[in-house]
Amino acid sequence: GESVGLHLPTLSVQEGDNSIINCAYSNSASDYFIWYKQESGKGPQFIIDIRSNMDKRQGQRVTVLLNKTVKHLSLQIAATQPGDSAVYFCAEIPGGSYIPTFGRGTSLIVHP
């Protein structure tokens, strides 16, 4: 069969640019969302989280935006650096559950 699963969505940016990675989630009952970064050969690493009673949360160089109306999540990375190159996953967790459902991931490539 066709190996479409091998071809991740990819975002290529120049060092110093701002990056925006998008995620559409599926479960309207999800009330907790997490962004993870996964570098080659490593497990996912927590970046930032947000609860459904918020629409924006900021961390160091990162901002997560949540639009519950259209079930959309985005991760903004300011002044992107080569070390930010990785695959980024969003994960949603329904209320009352501790089980995250991960999205497919976006590959971010930062060119020096």
Added chain:
Amino acid sequence: ETGVTQSPTHLIKTRGQQVTLRCSSQSGHNTVSWYQQALGQGPQFIFQYYREEENGRGNFPPRFSGLQFPNYSSELNVNALELDDSALYLCASSFFSGGDLNEQFFGPGTRLTVL
């Protein structure tokens, strides 16, 4: 404080064989979750162990089983291996106190190849 460790790093098995993967949780953590990550996909939840008991399971058949030990380390066992079981198997530990979710810390994974 040590992070989450997994062994082995890589493993090659043939169809029908059985495999055991191991995970040592981060110091102070009492909960371990296992995930399967196929190439180009996000991790898929297999199950979670808390206080040595299964505390939630994803959509995986019974040939995927696990254990958690008194020191909170864990094993994932897969029987009757199939080609589609080839994946990166991730372990994540966290501290659960019955209240809010706490951050999961992932290990580097075990790359399983089934021939």
